[in-house]
C-alpha cells in the first residue's frame with residue numbers, strides 16, 4: 001500500500017485499521033512472514049513518518065506531531081511507499 005498523504009481521518013487509530021485491513025486483504029501470513037497474494041513474494045515494510053495535523057489548516061503548513069507506522073508493500077507488485085505522509089484530523093492536534 002502507499003503511505004497516506006492528505007488523508008482525512010477521525011483519529012490516528014483509523015490509520016492502524018486501514019493498514020491492518022490492507023494486510024488482511026492483500027497478503028497471507030506464512031511461517032516466513034507475510035507474502036503477496038498475487039505473486040507470493042515476501043512483503044516488505046517501510047517505517048514512515050506520518051504527520052498528524054489539524055484539517056483546519058488544509059495546506060499542511062501547521063506543525064502537528066509525527067506518528068511512526070510501518071507500511072507494508074509487495075516489492076514486485078507495488079511501488080515502495082513513501083517514508084513520509086500526513087493525516088488530517090478534526091480539531092486541534
Ligand SMILES: [Zn+2]
Nearest residue numbers: 036039074077
Ligand atoms: Zn506481489
